[in-house]
Amino acid sequence: MPDRFVVHLEGRDLELSNLDKLMFPAAGFTKGEVIDYYTRIAPVLLPHLRDRPVTRIRYPNGVDGVHFFEKNKPGGTPGWVRLATLPVPGSTKSRETIDFVVVDELPTLVWLANLAAIELHTPQWRIGADPDLLVVDLDPGAPAGLRECGAVAVLMRDRLAEDGITAYPKTSGKKGMQLCCPLAGTQNAEVVAGYAKRIAEELARLVPGSITAKMAKQLRPGKIFIDWSQNNAAKTTVTPYSLRAGAAPTASTPLTWAETEAMATGEIEARQFTPAEVLTRVETHGDLLADLREPGPPVPHL
Missing domain, CATH: 3.90.920.10 (DNA primase, PRIM domain)
Known part of the structure; x- marks a missing residue:
């Protein structure tokens, strides 16, 4: 060639x-x-x-x-x-x-x-518009890993649902995962980030031994850091299906909630996925994040 x-x-x-x-x-x-x-x-x-x-x-x-x-x-x-x-x-x-x-x-x-x-x-916004996504990054501090991320994801899904917000899970393609939530696109990044921070802090108070909402790295070992700051207007998050750099190629992979729950309980292995696996999953499931393209609700005001 x-x-x-x-x-x-x-x-x-x-x-x-x-x-x-x-x-x-x-x-x-x-x-x-x-x-x-x-x-x-x-x-x-x-x-x-x-x-x-x-x-x-x-x-x-x-x-x-x-x-x-x-x-x-x-x-x-x-x-x-x-x-x-x-x-x-x-x-x-x-x-x-x-x-x-x-x-x-x-x-x-x-x-x-x-x-x-x-x-x-x-970013969580389209050009010329306010954020249409709320994204939280679940970052595990060793020895916690992707399995523990799954458990926190389920907890956060249920809490967001109380406010009428639907969350969709995906792996990060590295060590953690993210939750993506469609929004109305009628509030600025400061409002969205403030809401995400409040929910993260609430869950950290609820399960302080497993969750932290603080960025200090010395507080993270054995816990899942709920990174609410991803909603800052200047921040970006790895795009669904993007490859990630590592020893072997992996990709940020949309999950079903059944898979996420099974990962959290140990029923199935909590792991990242290869490009070939992601392509096969798309043939089976289509785009599990397709609903992100439809407007969701606004976040509740503080």
Whole structure:
């Protein structure tokens, strides 16, 4: 196979390169396989990326090499890639605005995959709108793990339901999991984050031996940290179905509540999923997070 060649995809010409380069050396997983996964998962991934500025984590020489976060459009960005110029208050590079990439179509997704953008992260809001998602990250402190995350997820699901908010679980693709809740999109990030913090603190008081709502790392061993701060307007969360960088490729995987409960009780193994498994799951379940695209309720005011 040549090092570089052009493909024609949905009316766009893309140059692909070095498809045999190892992105996950320990697993023998190549850049060509990264592109193949993103191409095949695109029907369920693209709706979660659409109209959201995407932050990429790029690994030009594979997951064992140097990586970097990228928000601004990279050099050589094709003219057909959708860009959104957005303010970035507090930028570490003293920039008032950034030209973000927006992934609305398959060619843009494949173009990013060819740039070794292994991880894709998006905010809880769509461009020009207030947050339409509430997201909490359940981060386990060893020896707690994904099984304990599942137990806290069920507890949080039930508490959110008391306020009429429906939660959908997914693995993070690394060690924890997240809950995603559709909102009305009529409240700003400060209101949503304030509500998430209040619920996290309430659950931490209820089960102080297993849950913390404080960010201090010394408080986390053996507990699940409910990271309510994911709802800050400047924060992003790994997008559903995105690959994650590690020794072996995994992906952020939507779960059913039956699976989450079974993980929490030990009936099934609590683990992350490979790209091949995620594709098989989509064939079986479709997009378990499809309802996130429908408006939910507003969060209760404090």
